[in-house]
Amino acid sequence: MKSLFILLISVFIASGCATHQSPTGRGQVLLFSSQEINQMGEQSFAQMKQQEKISRDKKLVSYVDCVAKRVTAVLPDQSVNWEVVVFDSQQVNAFALPGGYIGVYTGLLKVAENADQLATVIGHEVAHVLANHSNEQVSRAQMTGMGMQLADAALGAGGVSNKDLYMAALGLGTQVGFILPYGREQESEADVMGVELMARAGFDPNQSMQLWLNMAKQGGDQGPELLSTHPSHSHRINDLTKMQAQVMPLYQASKGKVQNSCQKAK
Incomplete structure (x- = not known):
């Protein structure tokens, strides 16, 4: 299996469609086009909306939508119209999918x-x-x-099979998401990029450490679903602490530009 894995990587790299760099400079192998991966995101999100109970609490939905819109408003690509859905569930979880989809569980709030x-x-x-x-x-x-x-379904026309595997490979934090969860390198990378995004959107990056402290109190040592494959709490908080000097100026510069104050629903 190891030899086969190495051979497959070699073939894909040789074909000229594999090597990329992440925003932090980490090497990546990406075999799918943006269109293909966005289609997977769209189909997985549609399935989520069918399977999960959607919250009808207008104040709660408005609050989550407000926060999400401020974050997505600072993204470099403004051509994407992000859809935000609040799922009525006790899961302490959230996710975002390619194609412009965000899901937040009420348990997270x-x-x-x-x-x-x-x-x-x-x-x-x-x-x-x-x-x-x-x-x-x-x-x-x-x-x-x-x-x-999964690849056959993604590249072919018609119905989509193996939807659970789709959702797992996309990193969704539901029960099927444990099959192929995001790796720790990816999680740390998302921490670094995410705290910069929130600062640019006018949210206090100091609160990022408090959020993960709150998370650490949930569910004992393992924590809630969202933290199942993430770096340790102390590692994550240390990384975010180191980021503060870099992101606080972004936060200070953005505060005066923020027009929408997002108030948490009581």
């Missing part, structure tokens, strides 16, 4: 105590999309043989 802390999570999840982590995961799945049917 009990841990993210204010808009700044919610922006920490949304910024982190959107950063996964910006850094092509979904494409990277699906590509890894294909190269190891786990994603051949």
Whole structure:
């Protein structure tokens, strides 16, 4: 299997379609086009909306939408119209998908105590999309043989099979997301990019550390679903602490430009 894996990587690299760099300079293997990976995101999100209960609490939805819109408003690509859905579930979780989709579970709002802390999570999840982590995961799945049917479904016309594998490879934090979760390198990368996004959007990056402290209190040592494959709490908080000197000037510069104050629903 190891020899086959190396051979597959060599073939893909030789074909000229594999090597890329992430926004932080990390090497990536990306085998799918943006159109293909966005289609996967669209189909997975549609399935999520069918399977999960969607919140009808207008104040709550408006609050989450406000935070998400401020974060996505500072993204370099403004051609994407991001869809935000709040799922009525006790899961302490959130996700973002290629193609412009954000899902937030109501359970997260009990841990993210204010808009700044919610922006920490949304910024982190959107950063996964910006850094092509979904494409990277699906590509890894294909190269190891786990994603051949997934690739066939993605590239073919008509109905989509193996939807659970789609969702898992895209890194969704539901029960199927543990099959192919984002790696720790990707999670750390999303932390770095996400805290910069929230600062540019006018959210206090100091609150990012408090958010993860709150997370650490949930579910014992393992933490909630969102943290199942993430770096340790102390490692993550140390990294974010080091980032403060870099991102606080961005926050200070953005505060006067923010027009929409997102108030958490009572």
